[in-house]
Structure formats: structure tokens, C-alpha cells
Amino acid sequence: MQTHDAKRVEITIEKVMLRRLTGALESADVTGWSVLPVLGGSGRSGTWNRDDQISRGTGLVQVVCLIRPDKLDALLDAAFEVVDRHIGVVSVTNAQVLRAERF
Amino acid sequence: MLDLAIANLLSPIVLSFVLGVGAALARSDLSVPEAVAKGISIYLLFAIGFKGGASLTKHGIDLTLGLSLLAGVILSFGLPLLGFALLRVLSGISRTDAAAVAGHYGSISIVTFVAGTSVLADAGIASEGYMVAVAAAMEAPAILSALWLISRGSDVAEMSSDLWREILLNGSIVLLLGSFAIGMATGAEGMSRIESFIVSPFQGVLCLFLLDMGLIAGRGLRQADVLDRGAIAFGLIMPLLGAATGLIAALLVGLSVGGTTLLMTLAASASYIAVPAAMRVAVPQANPSIYLTLSLAVTFPFNLVIGLPIYLTVAKSVIGS
Numbered sequence: 001m002q003t004h005d006a007k008r009v010e011i012t013i014e015k016v017m018l019r020r021l022t023g024a025l026e027s028a029d030v031t032g033w034s035v036l037p038v039l040g041g042s043g044r045s046g047t048w049n050r051d052d053q054i055s056r057g058t059g060l061v062q063v064v065c066l067i068r069p070d071k072l073d074a075l076l077d078a079a080f081e082v083v084d085r086h087i088g089v090v091s092v093t094n095a096q097v098l099r100a101e102r103f
Numbered sequence: 104m105l106d107l108a109i110a111n112l113l114s115p116i117v118l119s120f121v122l123g124v125g126a127a128l129a130r131s132d133l134s135v136p137e138a139v140a141k142g143i144s145i146y147l148l149f150a151i152g153f154k155g156g157a158s159l160t161k162h163g164i165d166l167t168l169g170l171s172l173l174a175g176v177i178l179s180f181g182l183p184l185l186g187f188a189l190l191r192v193l194s195g196i197s198r199t200d201a202a203a204v205a206g207h208y209g210s211i212s213i214v215t216f217v218a219g220t221s222v223l224a225d226a227g228i229a230s231e232g233y234m235v236a237v238a239a240a241m242e243a244p245a246i247l248s249a250l251w252l253i254s255r256g257s258d259v260a261e262m263s264s265d266l267w268r269e270i271l272l273n274g275s276i277v278l279l280l281g282s283f284a285i286g287m288a289t290g291a292e293g294m295s296r297i298e299s300f301i302v303s304p305f306q307g308v309l310c311l312f313l314l315d316m317g318l319i320a321g322r323g324l325r326q327a328d329v330l331d332r333g334a335i336a337f338g339l340i341m342p343l344l345g346a347a348t349g350l351i352a353a354l355l356v357g358l359s360v361g362g363t364t365l366l367m368t369l370a371a372s373a374s375y376i377a378v379p380a381a382m383r384v385a386v387p388q389a390n391p392s393i394y395l396t397l398s399l400a401v402t403f404p405f406n407l408v409i410g411l412p413i414y415l416t417v418a419k420s421v422i423g424s
Contacts, residue, residue: 020384051137051318051319058383058395085387085388086383087387
């Protein structure tokens with residue numbers, strides 16, 4: 001099976017910042033992503049759990065994008081402007097995809 | 104006063120809250136599913152808004168409505184300034200954190216307000232229906248005061264139009280004001296149609312919501328070590344100061360005993376929904392553990408268990424006399 005190089009970018013960010021992040025991704029010409037709920041975790045800001053969040057808007061979500069490698073810099077620049085001052089993690093991994101024309 | 108305090112302590116809503124706190128402190132796996140909690144909060148907001156709107160048509164609109172709204176907005180703008188000064192005296196937390204906390208204490212807790220209406224209903228005391236609109240009006244101005252306090256220091260706060268749209272059109276405000284408008288438009292006729300849904304089950308549903316609040320507050324209490332003694336003292340003193348300013352405002356406006364109790368309750372309560380979300384966007388450098396723990400795990404239980412009977416007793420003795 002023919003596969004193609006791609007980059008998988010995972011951005012874990014506060015839910016309240018989600019709309020700003022997806023707006024930034026659109027402005028960087030990234031048209032596809034998935035949003036996943038984060039149930040809980042632990043990090044520099046301490047341990048947290050989604051059940052403990054009264055406002056249901058203060059938890060974290062993860063945005064996952066699979067993109068062509070040449071789009072990576074534009075995506076990271078756009079995402080950085082949003083996540084710079086906020087809690088969150090941005091990671092990039094190499095991936096292989098089928099049907100390269102979709103990315 | 105003592106009778107009222109005991110009756111409040113032994114009410115189903117307070118005992119449900121205590122159950123939640125106890126279960127969380129005992130590390131029980133009891134939890135209210137997120138979707139259920141969200142559904143319950145929608146029900147409570149709709150019911151309280153609708154009842155307020157329907158009640159307004161019964162009593163009519165007068166000058167007191169406008170004055171009450173104005174008083175609410177002024178309180179919301181002003182209380183963060185008082186809170187900020189008090190917190191800087193009592194606690195060693197940073198200026199930014201102090202300003203963020205102060206913003207929470209100018210805004211309101213709608214659940215405390217709902218609990219206040221429940222205490223009034225138990226005591227057979229009526230209140231002005233438009234106090235729901237006053238509650239909605241008090242949500243946002245405090246955020247502006249907090250951001251102003253932060254911008255006077257060395258920190259930067261985001262104040263974009265997007266943020267203001269999110270604050271002013273957050274789901275709670277839209278639902279509260281929307282259901283208030285529906286209640287006003289349909290009046291007694293509308294109320295008679297849905298009374299069996301929004302009146303009779305209200306107390307039971309509120310119990311479940313306060314059980315969830317107790318669980319969350321109890322988990323918050325386990326993180327109370329982020330607060331110094333001064334901050335905890337602030338969380339107990341500030342509601343009383345807020346209630347006192349609410350009382351003065353109510354006297355100036357000319358509210359009834361019920362309305363005065365509710366305005367005192369609103370001024371005494373601290374936000375844990377709208378303001379935390381705004382602070383996370385505008386001032387991410389402020390520590391959410393401090394402001395959420397203070398408003399949710401210190402001030403909310405204080406108001407629910409001790410504050411409400413005090414506010415009602417004071418309102419009765421001052422306005423009733």
C-alpha cells in the first residue's frame with residue numbers, strides 16, 4: 001500500500017481557547033482537525049480532573065491535525081500566537097497517511 | 104436568627120451540599136455525570152428566569168426596577184475595588200492574582216441566588232421578580248474592574264471584542280434573560296401551563312445540583328493549601344462586606360425584605376463560572392487554583408450554610424422595622 005509523509009500535530013489547550021485556536025488554524029490554511037475531550041491529567045499547574053470543573057468550560061481539549069509537511073511552519077506560527085501565554089502542550093510527530101490529496 | 108440558621112442547616116438543599124462535600128473529602132467515587140449536571144443547570148436557570156419574568160407581570164414595572172439594575176451594575180463595578188484592597192491587606196498573593204480574585208467577588212453566583220430564593224420561599228417571603236435581571240446585570244461589570252486593576256500593574260490583560268462577546272453572550276446569561284423574557288411575555292397564563300414542571304420539581308432538582316456542587320467544592324477543599332490564612336479570611340469576610348454594601352444599595356433603592364435579601368446575597372456571592380472563564384482567556388498568568396478555590400470551596404459554602412440566614416435576618420430586622 002502506498003503511503004505518504006505527513007505531520008501529526010497535537011495541541012492540548014484550555015477549552016476556553018478552542019475557538020481562538022481553530023480560528024488561527026483556519027487562517028493558516030489548515031482545513032482539517034479533530035477535537036478530542038481530555039478527561040484529566042497532571043502537569044505544571046497540578047493535577048486536575050474533568051469531573052472537578054464546575055464551569056465545564058475550564059477543562060482541556062486536544063486538537064489533532066494531520067497535515068502536509070510543508071504546511072507545518074505556518075500552522076505552528078499560528079498556533080503559537082494562541083497558546084503562547086496559556087496552559088497547553090504542542091507536539092509534532094512524523095506520520096504516514098493514505099490518500100495524500102486529502103491533507 | 105438561631106432558629107432560621109438551624110432550619111437552613113437542616114434543609115434538604117444544604118444537607119445535599121454537605122453530603123457532596125463529605126463524599127468528596129472521603130474520596131468516594133460518587134459523581135454526577137457531566138451531561139446530567141449541565142442539564143440540571145439549564146433547568147434551574149430556565150425555571151428561575153421564567154418565574155422571575157412571570158412574577159414581574161404580576162407586580163408590574165416601576166422605577167425601582169431601573170434603580171435596582173443600576174444598583175446591581177454599580178455594585179458589580181465597585182465590589183472588586185473593595186475586594187482588591189482587602190485582599191492586598193490580608194494576604195500575600197500577587198497583585199495580578201488579587202485582582203483576578205477581586206473580579207470574582209464583584210460578579211455573582213447564580214446558584215447562591217437560587218438557594219436564596221429557596222430560603223425566601225421556605226420563609227414565605229415574596230421578592231421582586233426582576234431580581235433575576237439584576238443578577239444577570241451583575242455578571243460582567245466586575246470583569247472590567249478586575250482587568251482595569253490588572254492593567255494598572257505591570258501585567259497585560261487581553262480585552263478583545265471576542266472576549267466581550269463571549270462574556271456578554273455566555274450561555275447562562277442568554278438562558279436567564281431569555282427565560283425571563285418568555286416569563287414576562289406569557290405571564291400568569293404561561294406559568295399555569297408549565298407550573299408543574301418548573302415549580303414543584305424545583306427543590307428536588309436543586310438538591311441534586313447542590314450535591315454536585317458539594318462534590319466539586321469538597322474536591323476544591325482538598326486543594327485549599329494553595330491559599331494562605333489571609334486569603335481564607337478574605338473568603339469569609341468579603342461576603343459579609345459585600346452583603347453590607349448590598350443592604351445599603353437595597354435601602355437606597357427601596358426594595359422589599361425579599362428583594363433586599365437577594366441583593367445582599369448577590370453582592371455577597373462570588374462567581375465560579377463566568378469570571379473564571381474570562382480570566383483564563385484574558386489573564387492566563389493569574390493562578391486559577393487561588394480564585395476558584397476561594398470562590399467555590401470557601402465563599403460558596405459559607406454563603407449557603409451561614410450567610411443566607413444572616414442576610415435574611417438582617418434584611419428582616421432593617422427593612423421590616
